[in-house]
Amino acid sequence: PLHLKMMALGGNQRFRDFLRQHGVPEDLPIRQKYSTRAAQWYRENLRAMAEGSPPPPPLSPGEGCLPAEDALGxxxxxxxxxxxxxxxxxxxxxxxxxxxxxxxxxxxxxxxxxxxxxxxxxxxxxx
Structure with missing residues (x-):
């Protein structure tokens, strides 16, 4: 149920638009794209919206295209x-x-x- 709600709230186009707004290059390899701070924030925010909990703190300008801290576990x-x-x-x-x-x-x-x-x-x- 949580994942279905997250799917309904998210979407590929919305995700691509969000990454673009945060300076993540469209031609970046997919693994790197999903390992950016913007992608991490998007996942955390989506989960928060689906659970009805507070969103994560906003990203600082220019931070979204950087690798996430836990980019490669x-x-x-x-x-x-x-x-x-x-x-x-x-x-x-x-x-x-x-x-x-x-x-x-x-x-x-x-x-x-x-x-x-x-x-x-x-x-x-x-x-």
């Missing part, structure tokens, strides 16, 4: 390393790893984790 770093290693070992962009890889975001666990052992043999890509 430990879980994200581990996922990046695991999937980079898996893609090096497991083959092409059409492999199971590439087709199923997605980031959960904000340190939340993946809700589904495909097991490639059945499709690719030993599962050595995940050792």
């Amino acid at each position: 430990a879980a994200d770093s581990v996922l990046d390393e695991v999937f980079a290693h898996a893609s090096d070992e497991c083959g092409s962009s059409g492999s199971v790893v590439h087709r199923h890889h997605r980031l959960a975001g904000r340190g939340q666990p993946l809700t589904e984790c495909p097991m490639v052992e059945e499709e690719q043999g030993s599962g050595s890509c995940y050792e």
Whole structure:
């Protein structure tokens, strides 16, 4: 229910407009775009609106395009390393790893984790 309310209050265009207002370049890679202070503030504000709690303090001018303090958490770093290693070992962009890889975001666990052992043999890509 909370996530549905956040989706109703948010929206892609509104998010893009907000990032633009805070100086986040439109051509910035998506991972960096979502790791800016503006994106972090937007998520926190959206949650506050959905919960009916006070909004976070406003961003200072020029602050939105800076990296968020928790831009790359430990879980994200581990996922990046695991999937980079898996893609090096497991083959092409059409492999199971590439087709199923997605980031959960904000340190939340993946809700589904495909097991490639059945499709690719030993599962050595995940050792």
